Amino acid sequence: MRKQIVAGNWKMNNDLAETLALLTDLQKQTQTSNAEVMVAPAFTNLYKAFEALKDSNIEVIAQNMHYAENGAYTGEISASMLKSIGINTVILGHSERREYFNETDESLAKKVDAALEKGMRIIFCFGEELADRKSGNEGTVVENQIKNALFHLSAAAFQNIILAYEPVWAIGTGETASPEQAQDMHAFIRKTLANKYGADIAEEVSILYGGSCKPGNAQEIFSKPDVDGGLIGGASLKAEDFYAIVNAF
Ligand code: 13P
16 A cells, blocks of 8 residues: 655745744644655754654655765755765655756756665655646656656665655645646556556555645545645645645545
C-alpha cells in the first residue's frame, strides 16, 4: 500500500521564533488520519526545527539542496550537510526554483542522484504552466519533466521518490485544479511510470497534489484514487488549517 503524505512547504516564510511557535502549535493539533506529516522550514531554522520535533511524528524536511558534495558553491547546501543535522528528505524541482533560480531538468537529475546517493528521500515536483494547459500540452510537459529528471534511475530508486504534481497556475493563486483534473493527471503520471518501470512499481509511488490546497477542498481532492496526499504552501503556515488538511483523508 502506498503511503499517504501531507507535507507543508513553508517557502521563505517564518524566522526562528516564528518557526518554533508554529511547530509548538502543530504539536498541539490532533491527528486522526494515517498520513505521514512533514514540514519544510527555511534552511536557517532546520536544525532547531529538527530538534524541536525529534520525538514527534512530524518529519522536518528541506526545501532544496545542491548536487555537489562540497566545494566552491557560495550560498549552497549539500545533501551531507542536511544529513548531518538529521534531515532525510528533500523537496527538489519546485516550480519556484525552476522559474527564479534557473533549475533545469538536467540540474535536477544531478540533484536527484546526489540525494539518492546519500540515502535521502525526495519529493520531486513538476507541473505545467497555464499556457501549456490552455494549449492541451500539459501531459507532454509533465511527461518530459519526469522522464528527463528521473528516468535514468533504477526501479529500486523509486522506493525513495515521492512525486508532487503542482500545476504552476494553481500555486498561490487560489485557483485549484479540480479533483477531476488532478485525478486525470495523477493517473497519467502513474501510467507513465508503469510504462517504464512496470505496474507494480507505479502502484507503490505516492503522488501528491499541490496548488491552493486548503481545508475546504482537500477532502475532495484526496478522495481521488491516484491522489496520495498534498504538498501544501500557504495553508501550511497555520497549524489548524494544515491539520485540517492532514485529517482530510
Ligand atoms: P500554495 O498551497 O500556496 O498554492 O503552494 C503550493 C506549493 O507550491 C507547495 O509546494
